[in-house]
Amino acid sequence: MRISAYAERLLRGLDTIDWTESLKETQRNWIGRSEGASMWFNVDGHNDLKFEIFTTRPDTIFGVSYMTLAPEHEMVKEIVTDEYRDAIEKYISDTSKRSERERMAEVDKVSGQFTGAYAIHPFSGEKIQIWIGDYVLASYGTGAVMAVPAHDSRDHAFAKKFGLPILQVINPKDELGEDFDIQEESFDSKEGTIINSDFITSMEVKEAIAEVIAQVEEMGIGKGKINYRLRDAVFSRQRYWGEPFPVYYVNGLPQMIENEHLPVVLPEVEKYLPTETGEPPLGNAIVWAWDTELNKVVENDKIDDEKIFPLELNTMPGWAGSSWYFLRYMDAGNSEEFVSKESESYWGSVDLYIGGSEHATGHLLYSRFWYKFLKDMGYVSNEEPFKKLINQGMILGTSAFVYRVKDTNKFVSKGLKDQFDVTPIHADVNMVVNNELDVDAFKAWREEYNDAEFILEGDKYICGSEVEKMSKSKYNVVSPDVIVEDFGADALRLYEMFLGPLEQYKPWKTDGISGVYNFLKKLWRLYHNNDAFEVSDVEPSKEALKTLHKTIKKVREDIEKFSFNTSVSTFMIAVNELGAQKCNSRAILEPLAVIVAPYAPHIAEELWQKLGHSDSVSVVDFPTHNEEYLKENDHTYPIMFNGKRRFELTFPIDANPKEMETVVLAHEKTIAQLNGRAPKKVIIVPKKIINVVG
RNA sequence: GCCCAGGUGGUGGAAUUGGUAGACACGCUGGACUUAAAAUCCAGUGGGCAGUAAUGCCCGUAUGGGUUCAAGUCCCAUCCUGGGUACCA
Numbered sequence: 001m002r003i004s005a006y007a008e009r010l011l012r013g014l015d016t017i018d019w020t021e022s023l024k025e026t027q028r029n030w031i032g033r034s035e036g037a038s039m040w041f042n043v044d045g046h047n048d049l050k051f052e053i054f055t056t057r058p059d060t061i062f063g064v065s066y067m068t069l070a071p072e073h074e075m076v077k078e079i080v081t082d083e084y085r086d087a088i089e090k091y092i093s094d095t096s097k098r099s100e101r102e103r104m105a106e107v108d109k110v111s112g113q114f115t116g117a118y119a120i121h122p123f124s125g126e127k128i129q130i131w132i133g134d135y136v137l138a139s140y141g142t143g144a145v146m147a148v149p150a151h152d153s154r155d156h157a158f159a160k161k162f163g164l165p166i167l168q169v170i171n172p173k174d175e176l177g178e179d180f181d182i183q184e185e186s187f188d189s190k191e192g193t194i195i196n197s198d199f200i201t202s203m204e205v206k207e208a209i210a211e212v213i214a215q216v217e218e219m220g221i222g223k224g225k226i227n228y229r230l231r232d233a234v235f236s237r238q239r240y241w242g243e244p245f246p247v248y249y250v251n252g253l254p255q256m257i258e259n260e261h262l263p264v265v266l267p268e269v270e271k272y273l274p275t276e277t278g279e280p281p282l283g284n285a286i287v288w289a290w291d292t293e294l295n296k297v298v299e300n301d302k303i304d305d306e307k308i309f310p311l312e313l314n315t316m317p318g319w320a321g322s323s324w325y326f327l328r329y330m331d332a333g334n335s336e337e338f339v340s341k342e343s344e345s346y347w348g349s350v351d352l353y354i355g356g357s358e359h360a361t362g363h364l365l366y367s368r369f370w371y372k373f374l375k376d377m378g379y380v381s382n383e384e385p386f387k388k389l390i391n392q393g394m395i396l397g398t399s400a401f402v403y404r405v406k407d408t409n410k411f412v413s414k415g416l417k418d419q420f421d422v423t424p425i426h427a428d429v430n431m432v433v434n435n436e437l438d439v440d441a442f443k444a445w446r447e448e449y450n451d452a453e454f455i456l457e458g459d460k461y462i463c464g465s466e467v468e469k470m471s472k473s474k475y476n477v478v479s480p481d482v483i484v485e486d487f488g489a490d491a492l493r494l495y496e497m498f499l500g501p502l503e504q505y506k507p508w509k510t511d512g513i514s515g516v517y518n519f520l521k522k523l524w525r526l527y528h529n530n531d532a533f534e535v536s537d538v539e540p541s542k543e544a545l546k547t548l549h550k551t552i553k554k555v556r557e558d559i560e561k562f563s564f565n566t567s568v569s570t571f572m573i574a575v576n577e578l579g580a581q582k583c584n585s586r587a588i589l590e591p592l593a594v595i596v597a598p599y600a601p602h603i604a605e606e607l608w609q610k611l612g613h614s615d616s617v618s619v620v621d622f623p624t625h626n627e628e629y630l631k632e633n634d635h636t637y638p639i640m641f642n643g644k645r646r647f648e649l650t651f652p653i654d655a656n657p658k659e660m661e662t663v664v665l666a667h668e669k670t671i672a673q674l675n676g677r678a679p680k681k682v683i684i685v686p687k688k689i690i691n692v693v694g
Numbered sequence: 695g696c697c698c699a700g701g702u703g704g705u706g707g708a709a710u711u712g713g714u715a716g717a718c719a720c721g722c723u724g725g726a727c728u729u730a731a732a733a734u735c736c737a738g739u740g741g742g743c744a745g746u747a748a749u750g751c752c753c754g755u756a757u758g759g760g761u762u763c764a765a766g767u768c769c770c771a772u773c774c775u776g777g778g779u780a781c782c783a
Contacts, residue, residue, distance in 0.1 A: 022698045026778055029697065034782070055783060068783090140782045147783085153695095154781060229782050357777075498719075500707060504700090505776080512706065515719040521734095557710090566708070569718035576718090638714040643764040645714050683763055689713045693763045 001235050003369045007031050007228040009383075010368055018388040020503070026360040032229025037213050038142065039222030041067065043079055044118040044127055051075050051119075054141035054227055058216070059208035060148040062197035063169035065159065066129040067119050068112065068147050070138035071095045079130060081116030088113055088132065095134045110135070110161045122221050123198060133158060141227055149186060156186035169197050170205065235317060238280050241272045242315030248290035249310050261295045264311075282313040322363045323370040326350055327380065344380055353386040354502075364389075390562060393504040394469070395496065397476030400432040401425065401464035402442070405455075409448075412455040414462045427463060428475040433511070437461040467507040478508055490600035491517045497564035497599065516568065520603055522575045523596065527589055533610045540585040545629040547577045548588050552625040555595055564599070571596060586611070591623040639664055640691040641673045649690070657684045664690055 003010075011031050014024045036056035043049040053067070069076055071092045080088045091113040112133030119128045135154055136145055149159035149166040159166050168182040170192040190205045199215070200208040216222035246257035246264045257264060267285040275283040282288060291298045291308045302308045324338070331343035349371075355364070364386075371385040402411045403422035412420050414435075431441040439461055443449050454461050470477045483492045494516040500506040527535055540548075551574040558567040578588065590611055597604035597617045608617035634652045637660075638645040647669050651660050661682045664670055670692065679694035 020699085022777080025698055029779065032782060036783080053783080057783080135781050135783090137782065145783045152783070154783075157781095227782080360778075498706085504707095506706070509706070509720075512720045515706095518734095519719090565706095566718085569708075572718055636714090640714080640764075643713090643762095648714080681763065683713090685713060685764095689764080691713080691763055 001369075002232050003366070004228055004230050004232050006369050006372055007033065007230045008226075009372055010230075010365065013368060013372070013384050017384050017386065019386075020357075020389070020391055023357055023360050023364070023389065023391065026357070027365055030230065030361040030365065034227050034229075036225060036227065037209075037216065037222055038225040039122070039146070039216055041119040041122065041128075041146070043075075043130070044120055046079060046117075049075065049078065051144055052142040053144045053146050054225065055146055057148065057151065057209070058212035058222075059194060059197075059200065059203075059205050060151045060169055061121075061123065061146070061212055062200075063148040063150050063167045064121065064128060064146045065149055065165040065167050066131055066147045068131050068133045068136045068145050068155075068158070069115075070136040070143040071132045071134055072138040073132070073143045076115065076132055079115055079117035084114060084116035088115055091132065098134075110157050112158060112162060114162075122216065122219065129164070131158075131162070139231070140229065150182050151187055153186045153188055167196070169195055171195050233317075235320070236314045237317040238314055239274055240315070241266075241281055242317060243320050244282070244315055245312040247312040248292075249312070251305070254312070255309070257290065258295075264297060267297065280313045280315065282311075282315060288313075319363060319366040319370075323366045324374070326367075326385070327374075339379070349380075349382040349384060350386045351388065353389045354392050355389065357391045391503055393500075393502065393506060395499070396467050396505055396507045397470035397474065397478065398429065398507050398509050399466050399468050399474050399476040400427045400429050400435075400437070401466065402427045402437060402461070403464070409451065410453045410455060411442075411461070413457040413460065414464045415457045416455060417464075424464065426473075426475045429478065429510075432463050435462050435465060437463050470508075478510055483510070483513065487513055487517050488520070488602065490602045491520055494519070494568055494600055498568040500565055502562050502564060515572075519568075519572050519575060520600060522579055523571075523600075524603065524607075526575065526578055526584060526592075527607055527610065529584075535584050535586045535589050535611065537586050540583065540587045541581060542629075543581050544578060544583040544585060544588045547574050547581070547583075548591060549625040549629040552591070552595055552623050553630070556622070556625070559598075567599060571599065593617055594620050594623055635687050637688075637690045639667075639670070640689060642693060643691060646673055653687070657686070660684055660690065664692065 011028060011033055014027060017024075034056050036054060037058040038052055038054050039058070039061075040050045040052050043051065051069070051073075076088065076092070091111075095111070110133075112131050112135075115130045115132060117130045119130055120126075121128055131147075135158065136143065145155075147155040147158065147164075148169075149155040149164065150168045151170055156166065158164070166183055168187075170187060171194075172187050172189070172192045192205060194200050194203045194205065194208045197208070200211050203211060213222070213224045217224070244264050244266055246262055247254045248257065249255070267282075267287045269281060269284045271284060272281050273284070274281060277283070285300070287297060287299050288311050289298050289300050289303045289308050290296075290311050291302070293307050297311070298308060300310070303310055327339050327344070330347040331337075331339040334340055334343075367385050371380060372383065374380045375383060401414075401424040403414065403417040403420070404411050404425055406421045406423060412422060427437060427442060428445060431438045431445065437460075439454055443452055468474055468476060480492055483495075487495075491513060495513045498516055499508070499512075527533060551570055554570045555567045558564065558570065574592070578592075583589075589607075593604045593607045593611065594617055597608075597620075601618065604617050608620075632653050634650050636648050636650045639647050639649055649664065649667070651663075661684060664682065665679065673692070674694060677694050679692050681693040683689075683691040683693065
């Protein structure tokens with residue numbers, strides 16, 4: 001699939017979507033756009049031979065001291081001289097044996113071999129040695145580079161190892177100083193002035209790049225070029241299960257099954273594993289042949305290669321479905337097209353996508369690619385599939401540790417463990433409450449611990465703890481079912497939100513759930529007197545209205561920002577305040593149930609019913625706040641001296657700053673603070689602070 | 695190595711545009727109710743110093759500098775943690 005053809009659009013599109021910067025950056029790096037030039041070099045003594053290199057630094061053309069080809073480069077065998085033939089062949093066979101993994105692990109290891117051949121410098125006409133080296137990748141650019149050791153760290157390492165010349169052609173910007181030793185370290189930055197470089201000498205780097213490109217284009221030996229790191233991908237999956245290709249083989253040649261006979265449905269198999277002969281899992285199927293007369297899938301043993309043929313065993317890769325499944329939701333019942341024009345134009349692209357960042361360079365890049373392709377084909381109308389994307393953080397587990405004294409069956413409490421030689425062991429978190437181990441449960445946990453002994457602190461065994469991914473092997477898995485059983489689904493839902501920001505990784509600690517559980521109980525009590533449901537129709541108090549409306553305002557803002565943890569805090573504050581106000585006014589409690597509903601739907605629904613409604617709380621309009629109720633008559637200002645708060649004063653909201661200043665300066669505490677000094681300045685920020693400078 | 699995100703009490707976290715750091719909650723301490731426990735409610739809770747107390751002062755958002763009347767927030771440098779990436783010319 002030629003995703004590389006969309007590289008530029010995939011890159012530019014990133015500027016138009018509301019995704020996290022880190023995710024966009026990962027995609028940018030993966031696409032890997034680099035701007036430079038491709039140039040042709042002639043080979044000395046071979047009039048008919050020339051080769052192409054790609055460089056992002058044409059400005060360093062006069063610093064070239066050798067050329068490097070990838071070992072796999074097709075020209076190597078033609079140019080190698082007899083003297084070096086054996087050495088080159090040995091090097092090629094050695095590097096081909098090294099697996100990609102080895103090459104990755106040995107990045108620092110520099111290796112290479114001279115070919116005996118020379119290239120001709122296009123401007124100076126000088127002869128330049130041609131080497132091969134496995135730091136040049138055959139699959140990127142042209143598989144050949146012009147090596148400028150003075151200004152490229154990899155070329156520098158290579159040159160140093162093989163004693164090749166290092167020619168400086170850029171003078172670093174002043175602050176890096178004269179004492180920069182180019183023989184010791186390369187200068188890769190583009191901040192500097194060109195030296196020793198014929199017609200580009202004394203130009204700035206940027207200028208020189210453009211000038212060299214113009215010159216080689218005029219000479220017909222090169223041109224400006226943009227390269228991408230992004231590679232095309234094979235549309236197939238060998239080892240796993242996936243959507244089947246509607247393809248069968250006649251004499252080994254693939255044939256497409258006609259549209260009208262689709263879909264081809266996957267067969268039943270015993271196991272989803274490759275066959276013993278190494279074929280894909282579909283090779284295990286016994287009903288996987290195509291009958292060209294009946295136009296259906298039939299048993300393999302009927303294959304006669306005349307009317308009945310074998311079907312393709314490879315399947316489609318994961319992104320065959322994941323790249324566009326969301327479009328199908330718009331028109332799931334449509335049996336003619338994946339989505340109708342009407343549905344597509346109604347729904348458009350996805351407004352909000354919540355997903356993990358681990359899909360940055362796979363699913364999320366391919367989805368964008370497919371979507372752009374579908375747009376080009378006229379099937380969808382937007383350029384990007386996911387307008388906004390949030391990476392949700394993972395809920396981590398809090399592991400508990402007990403400390404076994406080495407070579408014994410004794411366990412020492414955390415506070416005393418430093419007095420012994422101990423091994424930390426994961427204990428099941430379900431046996432631990434507030435870091436205290438249920439000793440009997442631990443003994444019963446496993447046979448080997450039945451007669452364990454404990455060295456306690458006071459009368460308790462205190463466990464150590466550590467935050468890790470939830471995993472069975474770490475015994476830190478907390479099942480949501482158990483939480484729902486103990487506290488209810490609303491408490492679970494609220495607590496997950498309350499733990500912290502949506503995008504953040506955060507540790508689960510069951511102990512903390514009592515906070516939201518208490519909140520739910522307090523909420524319930526607002527609508528009840530003892531156990532009886534009781535709300536009144538009396539006019540709500542000013543304070544209650546203020547509490548309600550500031551809550552509505554804040555929660556609406558939080559929802560816009562996906563800041564659900566602060567919403568939950570806001571509800572807690574509201575319920576605490578209304579409780580203190582002894583509010584049980586219907587005019588307050590009805591809208592309260594509505595705004596709580598998205599967060600704690602079960603309890604809200606039940607309260608809504610008790611309030612006498614027969615429809616669901618989820619279909620009621622979300623209330624809007626009224627600024628009238630939020631108006632303050634006065635504001636309590638911190639009185640600060642040189643930025644340090646010393647006391648507070650309350651002023652009417654519309655107080656004149658001049659008058660406020662007079663009152664502040666006349667205050668006895670101000671006089672005490674100033675201690676005889678004259679204030680230089682008084683800064684008054686309305687509804688914020690008053691700062692006296694002096 | 696490079697790129698990105700982050701570092702705030704005992705803990706999870708809050709803090710609008712630079713404007714009272716620590717909201718809310720957990721935990722902890724003390725108290726009320728109770729024969730007792732659970733549940734519930736009330737009060738306190740960043741650290742330090744002084745004071746019988748009211749209160750006052752100093753320090754404090756990873757570290758060191760800087761800008762500002764004022765910095766968790768802005769700038770520079772450093773350290774640490776998490777994630778991504780791996781010779782891409």
